[in-house]
Amino acid sequence: MQQPDPKEIMILNRIVVTSVVVMFIVIIAIYLLLFSGKTGQYSDFEDYIFGTYVRVRISSTVNPSTVSKAIFNEMKRLEGKYDPHSENSVLYQLNHANGWAVVDDETLALIDLALKYARQTEGAFDPTLGRLVDTWGFSKFTQHEAEGSGFVVPTMSEIQEELVNSGYNKVAVDYVGKKVNTNGVWIDLGGMLKGYALKRAYQIAKEYDTKCHGFVETGGQIMILGPKYNKANWVIGIRDPRGQPGENVGMVYLKEGSIATSGDYERFFIVDGVRYHHIIDPKSGLPANGAISATIISSDPVVADAFSTAAFVLGEKSWLFTRTVFPKYGAEVFLVTPKGKILQTDNFRFYEQPDK
Numbered sequence: 054m055q056q057p058d059p060k061e062i063m064i065l066n067r068i069v070v071t072s073v074v075v076m077f078i079v080i081i082a083i084y085l086l087l088f089s090g091k092t093g094q095y096s097d098f099e100d101y102i103f104g105t106y107v108r109v110r111i112s113s114t115v116n117p118s119t120v121s122k123a124i125f126n127e128m129k130r131l132e133g134k135y136d137p138h139s140e141n142s143v144l145y146q147l148n149h150a151n152g153w154a155v156v157d158d159e160t161l162a163l164i165d166l167a168l169k170y171a172r173q174t175e176g177a178f179d180p181t182l183g184r185l186v187d188t189w190g191f192s193k194f195t196q197h198e199a200e201g202s203g204f205v206v207p208t209m210s211e212i213q214e215e216l217v218n219s220g221y222n223k224v225a226v227d228y229v230g231k232k233v234n235t236n237g238v239w240i241d242l243g244g245m246l247k248g249y250a251l252k253r254a255y256q257i258a259k260e261y262d263t264k265c266h267g268f269v270e271t272g273g274q275i276m277i278l279g280p281k282y283n284k285a286n287w288v289i290g291i292r293d294p295r296g297q298p299g300e301n302v303g304m305v306y307l308k309e310g311s312i313a314t315s316g317d318y319e320r321f322f323i324v325d326g327v328r329y330h331h332i333i334d335p336k337s338g339l340p341a342n343g344a345i346s347a348t349i350i351s352s353d354p355v356v357a358d359a360f361s362t363a364a365f366v367l368g369e370k371s372w373l374f375t376r377t378v379f380p381k382y383g384a385e386v387f388l389v390t391p392k393g394k395i396l397q398t399d400n401f402r403f404y405e406q407p408d409k
């Protein structure tokens with residue numbers, strides 16, 4: 054038998070090694086193509102917080118489930134801490150403190166912010182309507198049929214009584230002593246808490262992965278984490294306040310920032326043909342009736358939330374104030390009047406074009 058030529062063996066070995074290496078590289082390349090080109094892959098998560106569905110759509114290098122869990126946990130912490138009905142909540146204790154109460158840094162900052170928004174909107178956003186909100190009781194009911202739900206329209210004298218014990222001017226803050234005195238009003242952060250929760254959601258997502266993208270949605274508000282597939286606009290419909298879900302009165306294109314809508318169609322009751330809903334005009338103590346929906350686009354989700362409530366209250370009658378003042382605070386407005394007319398601030402239209 055002929056002995057194999059050692060040279061041939063070496064060549065054969067080389068071929069085998071090279072093929073293995075090439076195969077390995079091809080496998081890695083396929084894997085990378087399939088999985089790290091994950092920019093197009095979004096994971097969706099949902100939870101029920103703040104009496105509404107919270108949705109996270111995210112693409113991130115860190116396990117998306119870990120990120121969304123951290124976001125939901127943070128939101129649940131805020132829901133519990135500022136629940137005006139729970140006797141153990143920080144807000145309940147502050148509202149029932151009788152005089153000065155020491156508060157934690159986060160609460161002090163939130164109250165300071167709420168009072169600032171109240172001043173900027175000349176009281177249209179008023180975080181001290183807790184007693185009125187309680188009297189109207191919208192948060193307690195889920196159905197829209199007043200009959201059998203327990204919903205009763207409060208009397209004018211009840212409303213007057215609660216109005217006397219409302220008003221952001223009554224709240225005193227001691228920044229050195231870190232103390233707040235509500236002077237009898239009940240603070241209710243319902244008009245901006247979801248916005249703040251979205252701000253925290255954004256911070257948490259970016260702490261895990263600065264390059265993550267997607268969005269977080271809480272009921273009527275969206276906070277964008279990053280452009281769709283890291284490059285495209287998210288297309289967001291502004292719901293027709295009198296249409297079915299999916300029917301829109303406007304369309305916006307966003308790569309960043311937040312959009313919030315306050316409407317009279319989320320939580321309401323119709324009694325004798327009158328619609329009673331949960332956004333209260335601080336001047337009358339009655340549900341505001343100058344608009345049927347108000348949408349704000351802002352880079353800051355807390356501004357978007359608070360100013361959408363305020364724009365709704367200010368309505369058609371105070372539109373000149375809204376369109377002049379709101380953009381100065383970084384809020385662009387899209388308002389639907391009771392007759393269905395659309396009013397918008399000058400720069401809102403830039404968000405209505407896909408190629409900006």
Ligand code: ADP
Binds near residue numbers: 315
């Ligand atoms: P939603 O919570 O449906 O998104 P908003 O952001 O407009 O709607 O907030 C409405 C909530 O804010 C009410 O449920 C109530 O707790 C509170 N609120 C009602 N009227 C006012 C007001 N004029 N200013 C500030 N907060 C308000």
Ligand code: MG
Binds near residue numbers: 315357
């Ligand atoms: Mg709001």
